[in-house]
Amino acid sequence: MTAKTLYEKLWDSHVVKQYNDNSCLLYIDRHLVQEVSSPVAFSSLRARGIGLRQAQKCLAMVDHVLPTQNKQYIEDPEARIQIQTLVDNTLEAGITYFPVDDARQGIVHVVGPELGFTLPGTTLVCGDSHTATHGAFGCLAFGIGASECEKVFATQCLKQIQAKTMRITFIGCLPVFCSAKDLALSVIAKIGAAGGTGYAIEYAGDEIRALSMEGRMTLCNMTIEAGARVGLVAPDEKTYAYLAQSPLAPKHQNWQDALCYWRQLCSDREAHFDREVSIDISQLEPMVTWGTSPEHVVPISANVPTHVNTQAQSQTRNQARNQVRNQAREASWQKALTYMQVKSGAPIAGIKVDKVFIGSCTNSRIEDLRSAAAVVAGRQVASNVIAIVVPGSGQVKLQAEKEGLDKVFTQAGLQWRSPGCSLCVAMNNDRLVPGERCASTSNRNFEGRQGVGGRTHLMSPAMAAAAAITGEITDVRKLL
């Protein structure tokens, strides 16, 4: 037997058929369905006159367009239509759908794992790029487009070409007040926003084993921001403990059998990776983005960079080629500096913010809320700041309220909202107005992502909480 990586094991166990053009037909075990990427897939399927092959392998809910203040009345007529379209389509197709007012509703990438819909050893897709999140369970999960959603509906399969493999090994332990978000941003700083293109990434190292499931999800979630569709962590006892009580996890003898199977899901000792990267995290600091790509990122004690060479080192050793690349990068950096209105060479700390967003499929789980609450407890949000906390799911909201975190937030002056994607994607009424600056726990700092003309600085929940209190980008370690 040849040694295999985790990715190869997951891949091989789902190959239905190999074609002679080097591609494979891959079986899909789980399909998360939401309102934005599914309407055309359903209508196109209807036009073909065919139904779903396995409606029971789908789970649907609304997350992107839902208001986070008053879920009962949706003001935007387009959003109302989009939600109703999902209701109608899932009813017709026989797909399990969580209504807007259901206690289990939330962001698909938060709800799937907490229900045990996401399981080790499975393949999972969703018409959403952050599907990489589910890789935290040793699940081969990747985002797809609407056409591919239609294919999965029709055949429960996708024709795919196997990716190359990359292992990212973290050396050392995560310093206090650093989190999985800082690990994710340090990966992007190291390999660049396109560094993972063509690869399936597996995360390894002692710190990965130490990370909670929430932390692993945060890390895998942002793998797409490094260019790779797939980010994996091998399952272990933490994974099984997380799943043990979830309603969709296997029960009784099935649980025992599943455990036996899942325990084989790790990269073999001799397995070959096409690329190996190691990152020393023993000196890691909280990370903050300054620009309009997640690779525009620095440690909190640093200045906004002045030279392109200091970061996201190109892989190539060819100097001439590097020069061309760096010229292009330089141009995009200048553009980012102008858009963000930050000064090259000035400290990243101290930049004033207008809004703070704690939420999104990256950082809206219970652990994220606990770490933000610990920072704001007994303090007050700065007078120049509006801060919102959007739990990732009904279950997270309930748990947070049981722990009294909602009170901690509201007493400190943060708004406590209902679950949804909210200000990460600005498809509901949570959005920045032109020129506003936001400290955000989300995943993308693209131009206009949080609203036309809005400026986004990505950071961890604890860092965003610190920014809410001081009204500026702040080293959270100084507050604790």
Added chain:
Amino acid sequence: MSFSTLISKAVPLAEDNVDTDAIYPGRFLLRIDKQGAGACLFYDKRVGSNNTVHVIDHPTFKDAQILLAGENFGCGSSREQAVWALHDFGFRCIIAKSFGEIFYSNCINNHILPIVIVDNDYQVLMSAAESLHSFHVDLNSKQLSVQGGPTITFDISQQHQNMLLKGLDEIGLQLKNDSADIDSFEAAQKQSQPWLWQPIFESI
């Protein structure tokens, strides 16, 4: 719809990391169909921007079917609306130093040819595009040539090349040719991993 050759000017968009939020801003994702998606293409760069004409609106490039961009084009969100918008606007081929992976698949599924080029060719092609030279794309021979310039052989997987050349409908083909294999796979998995076959609605 099949793709074989294309002769067109190329619109030079000399930027890296053009994300799908820029190509198709999030607020337009509320639409539930793809008709007229082209009107939203680069909306905030074209309509919102201060008086400058965006390069895709420049009269010189009217009817151009090729877009030329830098590294990591179409990164970020999986929204296929970005590709529908490019298609609706008239683009049939996108040349870039690299692509966001989901965007790349979305292109193939919408009969748009994505071509990956290397840094050195990028410079040459960018100058050619800016000089309004005609680009000639031949998917059969996997060659891209520019009027008065070099001929570049590009790489594309056989699967994708076939899909574009023949305008294949994957769903129709799989239903016709692969159904028995899918049946067998499912039957085997029901035996080996029965827990994957518990109906969801009965469990929650």
